[in-house]
Amino acid sequence: DEQADFNLKVVLISFKQCLNEKEEVLMDPYITGWKGLVRFLNNLGTIFSFISKDVIAKIQIMERFRSSDQKDHYSSLQAMVQYEMDNKLVDLQKRSEHPDSGCRTILRLHRALHWLQMFLEGLRTSQEDCKTSVLCTDSYNTTLANYHPWLIRKAVTVAFCTLPSRNAFLETMNVGPPEEAVEMLNEAMPFICQVYQITQKLFEEHSLLDLP
Numbered sequence: 219d220e221q222a223d224f225n226l227k228v229v230l231i232s233f234k235q236c237l238n239e240k241e242e243v244l245m246d247p248y249i250t251g252w253k254g255l256v257r258f259l260n261n262l263g264t265i266f267s268f269i270s271k272d273v274i275a276k277i278q279i280m281e282r283f284r285s286s287d288q289k290d291h292y293s294s295l296q297a298m299v300q301y302e303m304d305n306k307l308v309d310l311q312k313r314s315e316h317p318d319s320g321c322r323t324i325l326r327l328h329r330a331l332h333w334l335q336m337f338l339e340g341l342r343t344s345q346e347d348c349k350t351s352v353l354c355t356d357s358y359n360t361t362l363a364n365y366h367p368w369l370i371r372k373a374v375t376v377a378f379c380t381l382p383s384r385n386a387f388l389e390t391m392n393v394g395p396p397e398e399a400v401e402m403l404n405e406a407m408p409f410i411c412q413v414y415q416i417t418q419k420l421f422e423e424h425s426l427l428d429l430p
C-alpha cells in the first residue's frame with residue numbers, strides 16, 4: 219500500500235542525513251530522499267506519472283553509479299564532481315560522449331529541489347484556504363519552468379490543476395492533522411535549504427550549472 223508507505227518524516231530524515239560534518243552532501247540519503255518523494259508523487263494520481271518516470275530514471279542512473287566499481291567516487295556530490303571533472307566524464311557543451319553523467323543527472327534533481335523548497339515554503343506559510351495548485355504553479359514558474367520546453371510546461375500546469383486542497387494535501391503526508399504536517403515542514407525546511415545551497419555552491423564553483 220503506497221499511501222500507507224509514504225511518510226513525510228522518512229523523507230525529511232533523509233534530507234537531514236544528507237549532510238555530514240564536513241558539509242558534504244551524501245549520495246545515499248540524497249537518493250533515498252528522492253525515492254520517498256516519488257512515492258508521494260505516485261499517490262497523487264496517474265496524471266503525475268510522466269513526472270515520476272523522469273525522476274525514477276534519474277534515480278536509477280545514480281543507483282547504477284553507486285553499485286558500480288566506481289561506487290566510492292559517488293559517495294557524495296563533492297566526490298562525484300571531483301571524480302567526473304578530473305576524468306573528463308562530463309559533457310560540458312553538448313550531450314555526446316557522456317550523456318548521463320552523474321553531474322548532469324544531479325543537476326536536474328538539484329533544480330527540482332529548488333522547486334520543492336519554494337513549494338514547501340509556500341505551503342508552510344500559506345493560509346488554510348490557499349490553493350495548492352496556485353502554490354505549485356507559482357513555485358514551478360519561478361524555478362523549473364525556466365529549463366522546460368513549452369509542451370512540458372503545459373502538461374505540468376494541467377497536472378497541477380488536479381491537486382487537492384491545501385489541507386487534504388497536508389493530510390496525505392501521513393503525519394497527522396495539517397498543523398502537525400506544517401510543524402514538521404518547519405523543522406525540515408532548514409535541511410532541504412542547506413542541501414540545496416551547498417549543492418548550488420559546489421556546481422557554481424565548477425561552472426556546472428548549465429550542463430546540457
Ligand SMILES: CCCCCCCC/C=C\CCCCCCCC(=O)N[C@@H](COP(=O)(O)O)[C@H](O)/C=C/CCCCCCCCCCCCC
Pocket residue numbers: 226229255256258259262268269272273326327329330333354358362365370374430
Ligand atoms: C515533502 C513532501 C511534500 C511535497 C511532495 C512533492 C513531491 C514531488 C516529487 C517529485 C518532484 C518532481 C521532480 C521533477 C524532476 C524533474 C527533473 C527535470 O527537470 N527533468 C527534465 C529535464 O531532464 P532531461 O530531459 O534533461 O534529462 C525532463 O525533461 C522533464 C520531464 C518531466 C516533467 C517534469 C516536471 C516537473 C514538475 C515538478 C513539479 C512536481 C509536482 C508535484 C506535485 C505536488
